[in-house]
Amino acid sequence: MREGQARADLASNAGARGGDLALQAAAQSEHPAIAAAARAIAAHKDVPGALMPILHAVQHDLGCIPAEAVQPIAEALNLSRAEVHGVITFYPHFRQTPPGRHVVEICRAESCQAMGGERIAAHARKKLGCDFHATSADGAFTLEPVYCLGLCAQSPAMLIDGVPYARLTPKRFDTILGYVKEDA
Amino acid sequence: MSNSATSPAIPAATAAVADGSNVTVYVPRDAAALAVGADEVVRAIQDEAARRGQAVRIIRNGSRGLLWLEPLVEIATPGGRMAYGPVQAEDVGALFDADWLHGGTHALGHGLTEEIPYLKQQERLTFARVGITDPLDLDDYQAHGGLAGLRRALAMTPAQVVEEVQNSGLRGRGGAAFPTGIKWKTVLTTPAEQKYIVCNADEGDSGTFADRMLMEGDPYVLIEGMAIAGVAVDATMGYIYVRSEYPHAIAALEDAIARARAAGWLGNDILGSGKRFDLEVRKGAGAYICGEETSLLESLEGKRGVVRAKPPLPAISGLFGKPTVINNVISLASVPIILARGAAYYRDFGVGRSQGTLPFQLAGNLKHGGLVEKAFGLTLRELLYDFGGGSASGRPLRAVQVGGPLGAYLPESQWDVPLDYEAYVKISAMIGHGGLVAFDDTVDMQWMARYAMEFCAIESCGKCTPCRIGSTRGMETIDRIAARGADHEQQVHLLRDLCDTMLGGSLCALGGMAPYPVLSALNHFPQDFGVSTANADAAHPA
Numbered sequence: 001m002r003e004g005q006a007r008a009d010l011a012s013n014a015g016a017r018g019g020d021l022a023l024q025a026a027a028q029s030e031h032p033a034i035a036a037a038a039r040a041i042a043a044h045k046d047v048p049g050a051l052m053p054i055l056h057a058v059q060h061d062l063g064c065i066p067a068e069a070v071q072p073i074a075e076a077l078n079l080s081r082a083e084v085h086g087v088i089t090f091y092p093h094f095r096q097t098p099p100g101r102h103v104v105e106i107c108r109a110e111s112c113q114a115m116g117g118e119r120i121a122a123h124a125r126k127k128l129g130c131d132f133h134a135t136s137a138d139g140a141f142t143l144e145p146v147y148c149l150g151l152c153a154q155s156p157a158m159l160i161d162g163v164p165y166a167r168l169t170p171k172r173f174d175t176i177l178g179y180v181k182e183d184a
Numbered sequence: 185m186s187n188s189a190t191s192p193a194i195p196a197a198t199a200a201v202a203d204g205s206n207v208t209v210y211v212p213r214d215a216a217a218l219a220v221g222a223d224e225v226v227r228a229i230q231d232e233a234a235r236r237g238q239a240v241r242i243i244r245n246g247s248r249g250l251l252w253l254e255p256l257v258e259i260a261t262p263g264g265r266m267a268y269g270p271v272q273a274e275d276v277g278a279l280f281d282a283d284w285l286h287g288g289t290h291a292l293g294h295g296l297t298e299e300i301p302y303l304k305q306q307e308r309l310t311f312a313r314v315g316i317t318d319p320l321d322l323d324d325y326q327a328h329g330g331l332a333g334l335r336r337a338l339a340m341t342p343a344q345v346v347e348e349v350q351n352s353g354l355r356g357r358g359g360a361a362f363p364t365g366i367k368w369k370t371v372l373t374t375p376a377e378q379k380y381i382v383c384n385a386d387e388g389d390s391g392t393f394a395d396r397m398l399m400e401g402d403p404y405v406l407i408e409g410m411a412i413a414g415v416a417v418d419a420t421m422g423y424i425y426v427r428s429e430y431p432h433a434i435a436a437l438e439d440a441i442a443r444a445r446a447a448g449w450l451g452n453d454i455l456g457s458g459k460r461f462d463l464e465v466r467k468g469a470g471a472y473i474c475g476e477e478t479s480l481l482e483s484l485e486g487k488r489g490v491v492r493a494k495p496p497l498p499a500i501s502g503l504f505g506k507p508t509v510i511n512n513v514i515s516l517a518s519v520p521i522i523l524a525r526g527a528a529y530y531r532d533f534g535v536g537r538s539q540g541t542l543p544f545q546l547a548g549n550l551k552h553g554g555l556v557e558k559a560f561g562l563t564l565r566e567l568l569y570d571f572g573g574g575s576a577s578g579r580p581l582r583a584v585q586v587g588g589p590l591g592a593y594l595p596e597s598q599w600d601v602p603l604d605y606e607a608y609v610k611i612s613a614m615i616g617h618g619g620l621v622a623f624d625d626t627v628d629m630q631w632m633a634r635y636a637m638e639f640c641a642i643e644s645c646g647k648c649t650p651c652r653i654g655s656t657r658g659m660e661t662i663d664r665i666a667a668r669g670a671d672h673e674q675q676v677h678l679l680r681d682l683c684d685t686m687l688g689g690s691l692c693a694l695g696g697m698a699p700y701p702v703l704s705a706l707n708h709f710p711q712d713f714g715v716s717t718a719n720a721d722a723a724h725p726a
Contacts, residue, residue: 047464048504051486056428056467077486090488091469093428105429109390110585111621113635114548115576147472147589147639149429150393151219152621153251153546153553162431166219 026072033058033066041076051077051087055094064095099142100135102180104128105159108145111152120156121145123170127177140181206239207285208260212315214247214400215432216393221272222255228273229257232280240285246401248315249555250302258297261287267297302571307533308557309541310518311394314401320439322447325404331449333520337412338457345416346372349519351527353539358384358475358512359587359616359693361538361605364519367509370499371417374507381413381422382484382503382510386468386475388427389588391547392619395513397555398543399426399433402517403440404449407463409516411454412523413509414461422461423503425480427468437465472643476692477510479645490645491692512617514543535561538604546572548621549581565599568622579624583632583709587616589639590697592704593629612704614697629709633702634662640698651695654686658702668714676715679706 026038040057044050054073058065065088074084088094106121121132128136128143135142151157154166158173160180165172211217211226226242233240250256253269257279266287268279275292282290294300308314317324325331337345350365371379383406387395399406410422426434441463444450452460471489473479478492481503502508518540522530531539538560544567546553551573564584568574575581583593592613601607608615623632637658644651661682664675683699690696710717 049466049484049486052466052469052483056469083487087486087488090490091471093468093470107390109639110589110632110635111391111547113632114621114623114627146429146470147643148388148390148392149215150387150396151216152391152393152548152619153550153555154216154220154254155548157219159429164215164219164432166216 022072022075031068032062033068034072036061037069037072041073045076051079051084055088059094062098064098067096100139102140102161103142103144103159104177105144105146105149106132107147107149107151107155107157109148109152111148112156115155117156120158120168120170120173123173127174141177206241208241208243209285210243210245210258210260210265211255212247212401213244213319213432214254214397215430216247216251216397217254217256218432220254220270224273225255225257225271225276228276232276236280238280238285243318245317246314246319247397247555248297248303249311249397249557250300250552251554252552253294256297259284259287263287264296264298267294267300268292269294302552302554302556305571306557307541307559309521309530309533310405310514311398311402311543311555311557312521313405314398317402319401319403319436320443322404322443322449325402329524330404330520331408331455333523334408334411334415334449335455336523337415338455338459342372342416342418345412345523348523348527349416352522352530353527353534353537354515354518354522354530355538355605356512357514357518357542357617359389359614361615364511364515367499367511368413368417370497371419371507371509374500376507378421378504378506379417379419380503380506380508381410381417381419381516382481382498382508383410383422383424383513383516384475384477384480384510385424385426385430385433385513386472386480387430387513387617388472388475389590389617389619391585391621392545392588392617393547394543394545394555394618396430396433398513398517399430400436403436404444405517405520406437406513407440407444407450409519410463411450411461412519413511413516415454415459417507417509419507419509420460420462422463423484424463424465425468425474425484426465427474428470434465434467441465471645472639473645473692473694476694479692481508481510488645490647491694493691514617533559535559535602535604537606542603542615542618544603545617545619546622547619548585549575549577549624550622551576560604561602563600563602564594564620567603567620568599572622575622575624577624577626579626581622582625582627583623583629583705585621585623585632585701586619587614588619589636590614590693590700591616591619592700593632593708594704595708597708612700614700629705629712630662630666633705633713634659634666636698636701636705637662640694644694648689648691648695650686650689651691651698654682654690654695655698658682658686658698662702665713672714676706676713 026034029035036058040054044053058069070081070084074081128141130136132143132145149157151166156168157166255271256269257271258265282288313328346368354364355361468474474483474489479489483489498508498510533541541557541559543557556571585593637655640655646652661679683703686695687699
């Protein structure tokens with residue numbers, strides 16, 4: 001972490017802080033987080049309210065927003081690192097550490113509860129051997145809660161890697177998990 | 185998953201020769217259909233048609249909203265579109281055997297789609313095209329009445345457009361029910377170099393999916409509504425803030441915006457009028473609070489989604505400090521038909537001050553969940569039984585939460601209150617975004633009350649104390665009530681007191697309305713809290 005930060009600082013100090021030179025240096029960085037941040041900055045820097053699109057782009061690229069990406073983003077947008085960190089940690093969708101190979105998001109809101117959603121949640125925890133906000137021991141699945149997927153007429157529902165599944169039963173959950181794992 | 189790799193790959197064009205006719209088959213692309221296997225059904229239809237040498241043209245339409253029948257496949261026949269559902273990939277062979285391409289009889293058949301009572305009894309204004317058209321086809325959109333509203337608006341003065349919306353009686357469909365026209369008028373009369381139109385598509389309430397269905401099923405109507413808003417208040421830029429949980433809606437909107445721009449519906453010269461309006465989709469990141477308008481604006485500006493104190497109103501100082509129209513998806517998507525058909529046409533639906541229609545969303549433990557667009561004034565009982573068909577579990581229904589996680593739980597005694605904004609306020613409930621979640625008699629209302637507090641604690645932005653701390657204290661208090669200890673009565677009293685503080689002292693609706701589900705559960709289902717009915721009545725006379 002400290003080493004990564006030093007590299008981030010080095011990258012940005014190649015030019016005036018936050019300037020084009022710094023961005024070019026960051027783009028050349030061997031550190032994937034810094035390079036990804038540089039790409040995201042280059043693509044979105046000039047849109048109004050650029051921070052959220054930049055953070056989404058980094059997470060899309062790397063699966064998470066590593067600490068090393070914070071510095072170049074903060075400089076490019078003339079923000080403090082604390083401000084960028086504050087935004088990353090405010091939003092549940094943003095992760096600071098890489099997830100498992102697949103992300104399983106199970107809805108825990110009222111409509112799914114009305115149709116046995118808590119039973120699915122308990123089953124998933126048991127099946128994956130981990131709690132919510134955690135990853136199964138084999139690194140295959142990260143389990144996350146989600147509060148409504150808009151599939152409420154076919155509860156319970158979940159997303160796996162952005163693909164929706166509804167009318168879940170424990171058996172259907174196992175079947176889906178099986179072929180998601182096979183596909184990988 | 186797919187058997188397409190092993191099937192004989194006969195190109196559709198060759199197959200057409202055998203049969204001669206090219207049958208149009210509709211399979212929805214709506215997430216609700218995808219979630220129950222619509223893509224697999226499409227592959228199965230393609231494979232089966234190829235094997236039989238029958239040519240089919242598959243159109244991926246939006247959903248009709250008969251969600252218990254998804255995937256609902258429709259076949260275009262000379263007599264109209266025939267419905268089959270719920271179709272699974274393994275049913276496809278038998279459906280071909282039954283000659284479904286010519287409307288043949290099968291156990292999954294429902295006759296003409298338009299004649300299905302669930303659909304026939306609706307009054308579809310905002311959702312007029314959803315499920316009928318190809319959502320991304322520009323010509324299809326225009327052939328079904330699209331753009332008439334924008335064309336008319338472009339021939340009017342901005343003030344006339346605002347007046348038309350005002351006269352329609354349209355009120356914010358996101359939940360607060362504030363008159364849309366008044367909001368627009370404030371933005372129009374506030375001078376500024378730059379103004380914005382923001383669409384709140386952060387549909388986070390459980391039991392709601394109307395925004396999602398509309399964005400996926402008819403994205404152009406939202407684009408048209410926002411362009412009309414732009415013309416009406418002199419704004420040149422619009423943002424659609426969509427939650428990250430809706431990847432399909434985001435993809436549909438981005439595709440639709442690109443096509444609309446290429447066709448000259450958006451850009452520097454919309455429909456050759458010389459007026460400028462453009463749109464951008466912005467993605468949320470899982471924060472429920474960003475459905476609150478000021479928090480959404482903060483998020484759009486690239487900040488933590490922390491609620492702003494009002495005033496100033498967004499209409500005066502909104503996005504980047506500029507006058508901003510911020511409306512829900514359904515509000516904006518209702519504007520094109522108001523302009524196309526006139527304010528009076530829209531206003532004549534509904535009752536009292538609740539004018540027009542609302543797309544109700546039937547969710548939770550219901551046999552026939554789905555979307556029902558009706559004029560205001562019908563009752564919950566009609567929705568639950570005439571449309572919803574009663575519980576999915578077969579057990580008696582016990583409680584219905586109306587209006588999302590901040591809405592009240594209504595017991596059967598209140599199911600005959602007409603669904604209009606004012607009538608609901610009178611019973612300490614709210615219609616909100618029109619979502620209703622039904623629970624059968626296995627529900628523990630004490631648990632649901634605790635969940636309401638827990639949800640508020642998870643989603644609180646943390647700015648004001650009643651919401652940030654009150655929600656956690658609320659959970660703890662309900663836990664103590666659940667323990668049925670010696671101080672039970674005091675804890676119930678404490679919970680009421682806490683709810684009172686949250687109701688009166690919170691900055692926005694999250695903390696300010698989280699007590700609605702809690703108090704309604706406590707008042708209407710006291711036995712679940714270990715409170716005798718007589719005590720509850722004494723503490724809270726109806």
